Amino acid sequence: MSDSTPSLEETRREIDAIDDALHDLLIRRTEAVQWIAAAKRGSAPFVPFRAAFRPSREAQILRRLSGRHRGDLPREVLVFLWRAIMSAKLALQSPFSVYVFAPEGRAGLWDTARAHFGAGIPFIACSTPLHALQGCAQDASSIAVVPYPQSEDSLPAWWSHMAQLDHEGPRVVARLPFMGGSPDNQALAFAAAPTEPTGEDTTLILIEVSGDTSRTRLASLFKQASLPAQIIAAAQDAQGKGPIQFCLEIEGFLREGDPRLLGFAERARDCLNLLFVAGGYANPIAFEAARQGQATP
Numbered sequence: 001m002s003d004s005t006p007s008l009e010e011t012r013r014e015i016d017a018i019d020d021a022l023h024d025l026l027i028r029r030t031e032a033v034q035w036i037a038a039a040k041r042g043s044a045p046f047v048p049f050r051a052a053f054r055p056s057r058e059a060q061i062l063r064r065l066s067g068r069h070r071g072d073l074p075r076e077v078l079v080f081l082w083r084a085i086m087s088a089k090l091a092l093q094s095p096f097s098v099y100v101f102a103p104e105g106r107a108g109l110w111d112t113a114r115a116h117f118g119a120g121i122p123f124i125a126c127s128t129p130l131h132a133l134q135g136c137a138q139d140a141s142s143i144a145v146v147p148y149p150q151s152e153d154s155l156p157a158w159w160s161h162m163a164q165l166d167h168e169g170p171r172v173v174a175r176l177p178f179m180g181g182s183p184d185n186q187a188l189a190f191a192a193a194p195t196e197p198t199g200e201d202t203t204l205i206l207i208e209v210s211g212d213t214s215r216t217r218l219a220s221l222f223k224q225a226s227l228p229a230q231i232i233a234a235a236q237d238a239q240g241k242g243p244i245q246f247c248l249e250i251e252g253f254l255r256e257g258d259p260r261l262l263g264f265a266e267r268a269r270d271c272l273n274l275l276f277v278a279g280g281y282a283n284p285i286a287f288e289a290a291r292q293g294q295a296t297p
Contacts, residue, residue, distance in 0.1 A: 030089065037093040049141040052094035053193040055173045058086050059282030060198050062178060066285055076180040079285070080115065083178070087118035097122040099135035100145045108185035113145040116176045116189075129158035133190060136170045140192050144170060148186035149233035149247045157235040159247045162206050163276040168192065172204045172279030179285040190279070197253035198282040205229075205254075205261075208245045208274035211236065217271075218246070225264035228252070243273055253280055 006014070041047045062082060066075050090096065098117055102110040102125040113123060126132040129146035136144035149159045165171070170190040177185075188204075209218070215231065222229040233247040254261060256277045265275050 026085070029085070030092070033089040033092065040093070046095065047093045049094045049096055049191075050193045052090055053096070053143075053173075053191060054196075055189070055191075055193065056196040056198050056282055058083075059174075059178065061086070063198075063200075063282075063285060066179070075285070079179040083116055084118040087116075087121060091121060094141060096141045096143065097124060097139065098143045098145060099124045099126050099132040099139075101126050101129045101132045101147060103127045108182065109145055109147060109187050112176050112181060112185045112187050115181070116145075116174075116178065117143070130161055133158070133161065133165070133170065136190050136192075137165060142191070143173075144190040145176065145187050146190065148175070148188055151233055157233065157245070157247075159206065159233060159278075160235055160245050162278045163274060171195075172281060175202070175281045175284055177284065188281070195253075195280055195282075200283040201253040201280055202283055203250045203252065203254040203280040204278040205248050205250060206245065206274065206276040206278055207248065207272065208243050209268070210271045210273070211242055211244055213244065213271045218268075221264055221267050224267055225260050227260050227264055245274075247278075 037047050037052070040051055046052075062079055065078060065082060069075055069078055098113055098121055100110050100113045100123055110123070110125065117123075124135060126135060132144040132146050136142045146158060149157070170192045172188050173191045173193055173195050174189040176187040176189055218231075219229075228251040229248045230250075231246050231248050234244060236242065236244045254277065261275065261277070265272060
């Protein structure tokens with residue numbers, strides 16, 4: 001712009017020029033993604049979904065852009081725009097669908113899923129979280145969006161079925177929304193796709209222990225194993241008898257066979273029936289700071 005105050009028409013022409021430049025950059029970005037896809041797929045028509053979907057890489061991009069952002073445009077809008085761009089480019093590489101827990105009268109997770117993955121993706125409404133997980137398990141090119149586990153559930157809680165998933169089947173790969181959103185519509189995304197450490201991560205595990213195991217003892221066992229763990233949900237039969245299942249978050253990125261998990265299992269061998277690594281996610285921008293003070297169970 002010139003030193004003098006521009007006219008309304010001049011400002012509109014500048015906005016048009018900026019829009020054209022943004023559009024040109026989107027075209028260039030699409031071409032770059034298509035080049036990567038061609039390198040991955042070889043002679044195949046599409047890239048295998050587990051090779052195309054990189055939730056950890058997406059989180060790193062969003063964090064970087066959020067960190068360099070300035071001006072009056074809300075960061076939530078920035079994240080929303082880039083999420084739509086990345087989902088559209090993912091669909092170009094490997095078409096996918098999303099199974100969402102969205103029973104009649106409960107559209108919260110449906111809105112969360114569409115805001116995260118974009119309106120141009122096929123969505124399938126499921127009456128229960130387990131149906132969403134089953135749909136994802138049967139369709140390797142899909143994602144399941146289910147509720148974040150509740151603090152106290154009666155068996156069978158949906159998350160108690162995670163240990164029944166096939167070894168190569170879907171795992172937790174993301175927590176939604178990545179920024180902003182209603183606290184009542186927190187969700188987990190499952191997919192048969194690998195995750196990588198991003199530097200700010202959370203691992204989700206499922207354990208089953210004998211019914212007389214106290215939370216105090218569990219906290220001590222996790223502390224001895226150097227695992228910063230937090231119970232997010234627990235479930236037992238309606239009579240309060242039998243084994244107790246816990247869904248826990250552990251700060252950091254852990255894989256199956258991590259020495260700390262093996263150490264915990266050894267210390268808890270007299271009461272531990274099951275330990276299952278359900279996956280993990282890059283911490284959403286909205287609560288990364290809050291996690292710094294996370295407590296043990």
